[in-house]
Amino acid sequence: MKLSSTVTRIASAITFSLVAFGSTAASAAPVKNIVLVHGYFADGSGWQAVSNILSHDGYTVSVVQEPETSFADDVKATTRVVDAHDGPSILVGHSYGGAVITEAGNDPKVAGLVYIAAFEPDAGESAMDLAKKIPSASQAIKPTADGFLYIDPKSFHADFAADIPAAEARFMAASQVMPNGQTFGTPITTAAWKTKPSWALVATADRMISPDLERFMTKRAGSTTIDVKSSHVAYLSQAPKVAKLIELAANNAQK
Numbered sequence: 001m002k003l004s005s006t007v008t009r010i011a012s013a014i015t016f017s018l019v020a021f022g023s024t025a026a027s028a029a030p031v032k033n034i035v036l037v038h039g040y041f042a043d044g045s046g047w048q049a050v051s052n053i054l055s056h057d058g059y060t061v062s063v064v065q066e067p068e069t070s071f072a073d074d075v076k077a078t079t080r081v082v083d084a085h086d087g088p089s090i091l092v093g094h095s096y097g098g099a100v101i102t103e104a105g106n107d108p109k110v111a112g113l114v115y116i117a118a119f120e121p122d123a124g125e126s127a128m129d130l131a132k133k134i135p136s137a138s139q140a141i142k143p144t145a146d147g148f149l150y151i152d153p154k155s156f157h158a159d160f161a162a163d164i165p166a167a168e169a170r171f172m173a174a175s176q177v178m179p180n181g182q183t184f185g186t187p188i189t190t191a192a193w194k195t196k197p198s199w200a201l202v203a204t205a206d207r208m209i210s211p212d213l214e215r216f217m218t219k220r221a222g223s224t225t226i227d228v229k230s231s232h233v234a235y236l237s238q239a240p241k242v243a244k245l246i247e248l249a250a251n252n253a254q255k
Contacts, residue, residue, distance in 0.1 A: 031111045031250040033085040037064045037078055037104075039095025039118065041151050041160065041176040042233075046094075049239035054246060060085065066100060068179035071186035078104035085109065090250050093118050094235055095209065096179065099127045105192030112253030113196055113223075114246050117203035117234050120217035121188040128185045134213040136206075148178040159207045163230060163237040191221075198223040199249045201234055201242060208232040224248075 034054050036047040044063035051061045062081045066074035078100055082089050088111035093101035098118025105113045119127040140155035151159065156173035157166055200223035202214040209232065218225040226245060230238045 028255045031088050031090050031253050032059055033087060033089035034059050034061045034246060034250065035064060035078070035081050035085070035089045035091050036061065037066065037091065037093040037097035037100050039093070039097040040068070040149065040179045042094075042172065043177050046172075046233070046236055050235050050243050050246070053240060053243035057243075057247060059247075059250065066097075068096075068177060068183055070180060071099070071103075071183045074100045074183065075104045079107045082107050082109050088254070090114060090246060090253060092116065092246055095119065095232065096127055096183065099188065102188050102191050102193060105196055106190050110192065110196060112249045113193055113198040114249050115198065115200040115218070115223060116242055116245075117201060117206050117209060117214060117230070117232050119209065120193060120198075120200070120221045120223070121191065122220070123189065123191045123194075124187050126185050126187045129187070130213060130217065131184075131209070134210040134216065136208050136210050136213075138207045143181060144178065147181045149181050149184070150176055150178045159232075161231055161233045161236065162205065162207070164233060168236075193221040193223065197249070197253050199245055200225045201230075201245055202227045203230040203232060203234045205229055206232045 038044050044065045047063050054061050064078050064081050066077040088109055090112050091101040091105050091110050092114040094116045095118055098115045099121050101113055102121055119130055138159035140152045140159045141149055142152055153173040157169035161169045198221055200218040202211055204211050204227050228234055228238050228241050235242050
């Protein structure tokens with residue numbers, strides 16, 4: 001009788017341990033969905049090299065084509081893609097896309113954030129507020145008569161994408177997406193990096209966002225950060241390093 005009771009207690013303890021282990025293992029499983037968000041003056045096609053690496057490594061990748069007509073529209077376009085995935089996602093933003101993921105990242109299906117040469121605003125703060133703290137080296141951004149923004153094509157290669165071939169930069173300059181300037185001044189309501197783990201890449205040769213500003217933002221947010229010698233378009237010129245950082249986030253966001 002006593003032996004039977006002891007065996008029962010041991011079996012119960014083993015069962016409980018296995019259930020607890022299974023629960024922990026499940027919660028620590030890598031995130032397999034990646035959502036990529038582009039910044040100003042480019043579109044989602046720029047993520048192709050990064051997307052190809054991630055897809056090859058078994059991730060499900062989606063690229064947001066936010067309209068850049070208003071900040072609210074861009075956040076909605078991003079959460080729409082996040083919510084279409086089964087399970088959690090890692091949200092990745094480049095440049096202005098960092099502001100977008102900071103707001104959109106509050107979606108409960110977002111497990112972590114990755115900032116690639118990107119803005120990381122706090123609540124009540126806009127990308128413009130941050131840019132004024134430590135101005136960029138470039139003076140090439142110009143307004144249109146109706147309030148949209150573009151980069152002077154003559155400066156595009158040197159200021160935006162100095163480490164990609166000149167012919168590629170010329171095409172990007174000719175096909176650049178013009179954002180509504182009001183999006184730059186829209187403040188964040190709730191900064192997701194305060195409640196979600198974050199990773200960041202500082203582009204040390206960036207002329208569009210000061211590398212010193214990038215470091216200030218990543219330190220403030222507590223982001224796990226790497227420095228990469230790159231122009232603003234690290235996702236193009238340093239795609240393997242960008243993909244590696246995203247995979248690091250995917251493997252650790254739920255631990």
